[in-house]
Amino acid sequence: xxxxxxxxxxxxxxxxxxxxxxxxxxxxxxxxxxxxxxxxxxxxxxxxxxxxxxxxxxxxxxxxxxxxxxxxxxxxxxxxxxxxxxxxxxxxxxxxxxxxxxxxxxxxxxxxxxxxxxxxxxxxxxxxxxxxxxxxxxxxxxxxxxxxxxxxxxxxxxxxxxxxxxxxxxxxxxxxxxxxxxxxxxxxxxxxxxxxxxxxxxxxxxxxxxxxxxxxxxxxxxxxxxxxxxxxxxxxxxxxxxxxxxxxxxxxxxxxxxxxxxxxxxxxxxxxxxxxxxxxxxxxxxxxxxxxxxxxxxxxxxxxxxxxxxxxxxxxxxxxxxxxxxxxxxxxxxxxxxxxxxxxxxxxxxxxxxxxxxxxxxxxxxxxxxxxxxxxxxxxxxxxxxxxxxxxxxxxxxxxxxxxxxxxxxxxxxxxxxxxxxxxxxxxxxxxxxxxxxx
Amino acid sequence: xxxxxxxxxxxxxxxxxxxxxxxxxxxxxxxxxxxxxxxxxxxxxxxxxxxxxxxxxxxxxxxxxxxxxxxxxxxxxxxxxxxxxxxxxxxxxxxxxxxxxxxxxxxxxxxxxxxxxxxxxxxxxxxxxxxxxxxxxxxxxxxxxxxxxxxxxxxxxxxxxxxxxxxxxxxxxxxxxxxxxxxxxxxxxxxxxxxxxxxxxxxxxxxxxxxxxxxxxxxxxxxxxxxxxxxxxxxxxxxxxxxxxxxxxxxxxxxxxxxxxxxxxxxxxxxxxxxxxxxxxxxxxxxxxxxxxxxxxxxxxxxxxxxxxxxxxxxxxxxxxxxxxxxxxxxxx
Numbered sequence: 001x002x003x004x005x006x007x008x009x010x011x012x013x014x015x016x017x018x019x020x021x022x023x024x025x026x027x028x029x030x031x032x033x034x035x036x037x038x039x040x041x042x043x044x045x046x047x048x049x050x051x052x053x054x055x056x057x058x059x060x061x062x063x064x065x066x067x068x069x070x071x072x073x074x075x076x077x078x079x080x081x082x083x084x085x086x087x088x089x090x091x092x093x094x095x096x097x098x099x100x101x102x103x104x105x106x107x108x109x110x111x112x113x114x115x116x117x118x119x120x121x122x123x124x125x126x127x128x129x130x131x132x133x134x135x136x137x138x139x140x141x142x143x144x145x146x147x148x149x150x151x152x153x154x155x156x157x158x159x160x161x162x163x164x165x166x167x168x169x170x171x172x173x174x175x176x177x178x179x180x181x182x183x184x185x186x187x188x189x190x191x192x193x194x195x196x197x198x199x200x201x202x203x204x205x206x207x208x209x210x211x212x213x214x215x216x217x218x219x220x221x222x223x224x225x226x227x228x229x230x231x232x233x234x235x236x237x238x239x240x241x242x243x244x245x246x247x248x249x250x251x252x253x254x255x256x257x258x259x260x261x262x263x264x265x266x267x268x269x270x271x272x273x274x275x276x277x278x279x280x281x282x283x284x285x286x287x288x289x290x291x292x293x294x295x296x297x298x299x300x301x302x303x304x305x306x307x308x309x310x311x312x313x314x315x316x317x318x319x320x321x322x323x324x325x326x327x328x329x330x331x332x333x334x335x336x337x338x339x340x341x342x343x344x345x346x347x348x349x350x351x352x353x354x355x356x357x358x359x360x361x362x363x364x365x366x367x368x369x370x371x372x373x374x375x376x377x378x379x380x381x382x383x384x385x386x387x388x389x390x391x392x393x394x395x396x397x398x399x400x401x402x403x404x405x406x407x408x409x410x411x412x413x414x415x416x417x418x419x420x421x422x423x424x425x426x427x428x429x430x431x432x433x434x435x436x437x438x439x
Numbered sequence: 440x441x442x443x444x445x446x447x448x449x450x451x452x453x454x455x456x457x458x459x460x461x462x463x464x465x466x467x468x469x470x471x472x473x474x475x476x477x478x479x480x481x482x483x484x485x486x487x488x489x490x491x492x493x494x495x496x497x498x499x500x501x502x503x504x505x506x507x508x509x510x511x512x513x514x515x516x517x518x519x520x521x522x523x524x525x526x527x528x529x530x531x532x533x534x535x536x537x538x539x540x541x542x543x544x545x546x547x548x549x550x551x552x553x554x555x556x557x558x559x560x561x562x563x564x565x566x567x568x569x570x571x572x573x574x575x576x577x578x579x580x581x582x583x584x585x586x587x588x589x590x591x592x593x594x595x596x597x598x599x600x601x602x603x604x605x606x607x608x609x610x611x612x613x614x615x616x617x618x619x620x621x622x623x624x625x626x627x628x629x630x631x632x633x634x635x636x637x638x639x640x641x642x643x644x645x646x647x648x649x650x651x652x653x654x655x656x657x658x659x660x661x662x663x664x665x666x667x668x669x670x671x672x673x674x675x676x677x678x679x680x681x682x683x684x685x686x687x688x689x690x691x692x693x694x695x696x697x698x699x700x701x702x703x704x705x706x707x708x709x710x711x712x713x714x715x716x717x718x719x720x721x722x723x724x725x726x727x728x729x730x731x732x733x734x735x736x737x738x739x740x741x742x743x744x745x746x747x748x749x750x751x752x753x754x755x756x757x758x759x760x761x762x763x764x765x766x767x768x769x770x771x772x
Contacts, residue, residue, distance in 0.1 A: 042488075248658060
């Protein structure tokens with residue numbers, strides 16, 4: 001998400017790292033770079049300016065801690081200020097005692113409201129609650145169709161009234177249906193609109209008056225530039241937003257909009273959208289995000305994904321096997337499936353501290369993994385347990401069976417041997433990567 | 440003044456006020472062209488998404504112009520800024536290889552001429568491929584583009600190669616009907632390149648003069664989807680040698696510096712040679728196109744100015760610079 005900004009800051013800080021003393025001049029020089037990085041990351045001009053001012057005061061006024069080098073101390077000050085700006089605590093989706101909890105999604109055209117509405121519904125459902133979606137976008141051609149199809153895909157009911165032009169009426173009758181059906185969450189999608197379109201903003205006020213939502217969520221395109229401030233301020237002024245969702249964050253957007261929205265409105269960012277799949281929505285973690293901005297990797301997000309996807313007993317068994325040096329291709333296969341459950345491989349790897357930037361150029365994708373899987377699956381159980389028995393003719397057979405080449409089979413076996421050696425070293429060092437240690 | 444200026448002024452009038460008020464303050468506070476003045480101007484440019492690097496370049500150019508022309512008053516500086524911005528944009532337009540041929544002139548009479556040229560070129564349709572990230576307004580823009588063609592009496596066919604997004608086809612169908620264009624459709628989930636190929640072949644057999652190919656929105660970092668785009672581009676050339684004749688990247692006017700990455704990636708994957716800047720009727724100024732022109736040299740061809748089918752204008756560098764920098768009502772209409 002923030003790799004580029006992270007890279008930029010890392011570059012700046014690496015120049016500081018060697019220095020023993022932090023003078024007001026090199027603080028200022030560094031912070032000029034920080035400001036530039038923030039601006040290139042699309043953080044709003046005024047937000048970047050205030051942020052830098054804030055950090056400068058902290059850095060100059062702060063006592064020099066013995067435990068840190070001056071450079072580290074400045075990094076820490078930047079980090080702390082970023083966390084604070086991003087919101088400190090992780091914010092939650094509303095959950096009211098009154099049933100159903102009502103959410104309304106609003107935003108500009110093309111920010112991703114309809115897809116996000118379906119993602120939020122899927123998330124609610126995954127948490128064991130029953131959602132109902134309402135198709136309140138009565139403007140865009142086929143918006144109702146789109147939501148209905150997403151409803152089918154996620155197994156969520158959709159209240160829709162094709163032909164009805166009054167969005168507030170649709171939302172209101174949808175609420176009736178939600179009450180009758182006894183669902184836990186009622187989620188209203190609305191038409192995209194410009195925050196300066198008075199007529200459309202009034203329509204939105206009518207929708208909200210009809211539904212009396214517990215939380216109004218602003219959906220913002222993560223690629224947004226300086227406009228993020230004007231847009232979020234305008235929606236917030238009229239509707240009292242309860243949160244924001246940043247979309248399209250699986251790309252290379254630096255996502256400065258997150259900082260801008262938060263600084264301009266104080267509204268917390270609840271989620272980030274990280275892909276086209278309907279499960280591709282994640283809680284927003286300010287501390288993790290700040291670490292990520294500073295090139296420390298988003299450990300929290302990774303932990304959360306791992307927690308959601310990995311079978312803990314399985315992970316523990318794997319750890320024991322690794323420690324006893326019994327890791328073979330059978331286990332590798334199982335492990336690969338676990339990792340895959342966490343999401344697309346590129347995404348998972350990006351979250352690992354220190355890897356994010358370096359992987360940007362390396363082409364890794366799900367298809368490579370599928371080929372590897374095919375190769376392993378084409379082996380006999382005996383071969384998987386003892387890869388060393390794979391001689392030339394066996395390798396040829398495996399290559400034919402998996403639709404690959406002997407070279408690819410060789411490469412896999414080489415990589416696997418290397419991996420085992422690596423684990424061996426880690427075992428001796430007494431440290432396995434956190435991901436593989438049962439949590 | 441051209442209709443571009445009028446449209447853009449109408450489209451942007453709702454909140455351009457804030458921006459121009461800032462600018463007005465900057466230009467009208469009087470005094471000398473000093474550092475304080477340039478700092479204020481820098482803020483104005485940065486908040487318009489022009490970006491750090493290009494803002495610096497524009498300010499440098501402006502300072503040079505000020506020296507050349509002996510300008511020292513802030514009040515006279517607006518013309519320098521406009522000139523510097525227009526220069527950057529014009530350079531990109533000139534660099535675009537198909538600039539002259541691609542842009543359909545809005546001036547009266549040019550439409551008929553274009554139609555005649557097209558008819559002379561026998562039954563080979565002109566193929567326009569439209570690409571972009573999700574939610575930028577591709578489908579709406581295609582509706583507007585199609586209407587422009589049909590309005591000029593050109594038989595136009597729209598190909599729905601967005602086989603991914605739920606209900607994308609229905610949305611495009613509505614726009615094609617509004618525009619009076621034919622639509623080639625396929626099953627949802629079909630191979631996009633195959634649909635594009637069939638679309639162009641169908642257009643040739645039906646004697647269509649213009650084919651506009653819609654594609655699914657995709658983030659430029661998604662390698663698989665970008666590879667699919669490359670394939671679509673290649674396959675269009677197989678269906679009709681020389682196609683696509685124009686590849687338009689649609690950008691959302693609210694986009695920030697990520698637009699640079701979008702242009703670079705889509706250009707690599709699908710040989711984008713022009714930009715359609717959509718949603719310029721909002722409060723966003725789309726200043727990033729200056730950065731794109733400055734750093735990548737890709738020109739803007741069209742701007743989208745509303746949700747109506749006629750809300751699409753040819754891009755004009757001079758007028759854009761004026762619209763960006765001049766207060767309302769002072770456009771010399």
